[in-house]
Amino acid sequence: MKSQRDNEKSWFYRLFLNNRATVILFNIFLLFLIIFVFTKIQSVFNPLWGILNIILPPVLLALVLYYLINPLINVLERKFNINRVISISFVFVIIAILLVWGVMSLIPFLQNQIDSLIKNWPQYWTSVNNSLDKLLDDPKLGYFKKNFEGSDGSISAHLQDALKKMAPSAFNNIGSAVGIVTNIVVILLTAPFILFFMLKDDKKFKQSILKYVPTKLKKSTGETLSEISQSLSSYITGQLTVAFWVAVMFFVGYLIIGQKYALVLGIIAGILNLIPYVGSTLALIPSLVIAAFVAPSMILKVLIVFVVEQTIETRVVSPIIVGNKMQMHPVTTILVLLVSAGMYGLVGMIAGIPIFAILKILFVRVFEWVKKNNDWYDEPEVIVEETEDTEK
Numbered sequence: 001m002k003s004q005r006d007n008e009k010s011w012f013y014r015l016f017l018n019n020r021a022t023v024i025l026f027n028i029f030l031l032f033l034i035i036f037v038f039t040k041i042q043s044v045f046n047p048l049w050g051i052l053n054i055i056l057p058p059v060l061l062a063l064v065l066y067y068l069i070n071p072l073i074n075v076l077e078r079k080f081n082i083n084r085v086i087s088i089s090f091v092f093v094i095i096a097i098l099l100v101w102g103v104m105s106l107i108p109f110l111q112n113q114i115d116s117l118i119k120n121w122p123q124y125w126t127s128v129n130n131s132l133d134k135l136l137d138d139p140k141l142g143y144f145k146k147n148f149e150g151s152d153g154s155i156s157a158h159l160q161d162a163l164k165k166m167a168p169s170a171f172n173n174i175g176s177a178v179g180i181v182t183n184i185v186v187i188l189l190t191a192p193f194i195l196f197f198m199l200k201d202d203k204k205f206k207q208s209i210l211k212y213v214p215t216k217l218k219k220s221t222g223e224t225l226s227e228i229s230q231s232l233s234s235y236i237t238g239q240l241t242v243a244f245w246v247a248v249m250f251f252v253g254y255l256i257i258g259q260k261y262a263l264v265l266g267i268i269a270g271i272l273n274l275i276p277y278v279g280s281t282l283a284l285i286p287s288l289v290i291a292a293f294v295a296p297s298m299i300l301k302v303l304i305v306f307v308v309e310q311t312i313e314t315r316v317v318s319p320i321i322v323g324n325k326m327q328m329h330p331v332t333t334i335l336v337l338l339v340s341a342g343m344y345g346l347v348g349m350i351a352g353i354p355i356f357a358i359l360k361i362l363f364v365r366v367f368e369w370v371k372k373n374n375d376w377y378d379e380p381e382v383i384v385e386e387t388e389d390t391e392k
Contacts, residue, residue, distance in 0.1 A: 058187045061187060062192075062198055065191070066198045067233045067236045069195070070199060071233075072091060073088055113262075228358050231361060235354050238321050239273075242321055246269055247269055247270025250265060250266040250305065250309055251266030254302075254305060265287050265290075269284075269287075275350060277330075277334065278349075280309070284306050287302050336356045337349055
């Protein structure tokens with residue numbers, strides 16, 4: 001009887017307790033069970049999400065500025081032996097002076113261009129209508145003209161109904177608009193303080209995290225944190241630097257060809273360039289629309305500026321500043337952009353790449369740990385049979 005119980009125990013141990021496939025499936029089941037439980041108690045975490053929504057914006061802004069300013073602070077501290085707090089204060093004063101100069105000089109010029117664009121927009125709109133009328137006067141397009149004229153009244157009616165519905169909600173949204181402006185002001189006021197302490201306690205953050213990590217995992221966790229920080233630093237500084245030079249190139253190019261609103265269009269191009277691959281193309285659309293109102297030849301000039309800018313950016317600026325630091329295949333980048341844009345819109349397109357890079361680093365680290373602590377990926381031993389030389 002004892003032998004039979006041992007055999008039954010051995011059978012259960014062999015097929016369930018000591019079976020890798022069973023253990024993996026059981027762990028997957030536990031993972032999905034945990035996710036299911038969290039979805040049922042989601043309301044418990046609503047206060048936490050509210051706190052994160054308040055804290056994250058200034059922290060993220062401070063984090064971006066941290067990766068831009070920290071290399072300069074390190075240079076001042078290491079090479080010139082300047083106290084870190086003094087270096088931070090000096091850099092903050094320089095940034096404040098540049099901001100004041102920008103507000104005093106660039107903002108009025110930018111405001112003039114925006115005011116001019118708003119003022120001339122009705123004229124542009126009339127020009128578009130006249131062009132459509134001339135196009136529809138063609139006898140070959142009589143059918144489309146008839147449909148367009150018939151739908152013109154219905155379009156106006158729909159627009160009037162929409163405006164009537166929007167009017168009451170517009171007054172209701174004034175409070176939310178004021179709230180948004182207040183949040184932006186709070187973010188701009190609190191981010192510098194967070195940034196100051198992030199720069200001041202630069203080396204303490206990592207140690208404060210590692211002291212809660214088990215001793216055996218301290219080394220690998222520290223390396224992972226350093227790799228994530230380096231990846232974020234490379235991406236943020238690289239993208240913002242490239243965006244700045246893209247704005248400058250578009251601005252100079254538009255000035256050369258005499259394109260209207262060169263500064264506004266250049267700034268738009270720089271901001272949209274933060275979206276990989278498609279940003280510069282999106283920035284081309286408003287420029288082409290404005291060029292179409294000026295003259296057909298201006299469209300060609302804008303396209304030439306775009307081609308020249310893209311050539312300089314892809315062949316010179318991006319390889320020098322960014323290179324291939326993210327180590328991502330273009331197809332992977334495009335797929336990440338599609339998914340992140342579909343889920344979170346413009347914010348997802350901008351933040352999708354760095355978030356994917358962090359997840360990739362974590363996945364690689366976990367995979368290396370699995371390979372090290374498991375014999376699934378061991379190379380098979382090659383048995384070489386030695387044959388005795390029979391020839392004497």
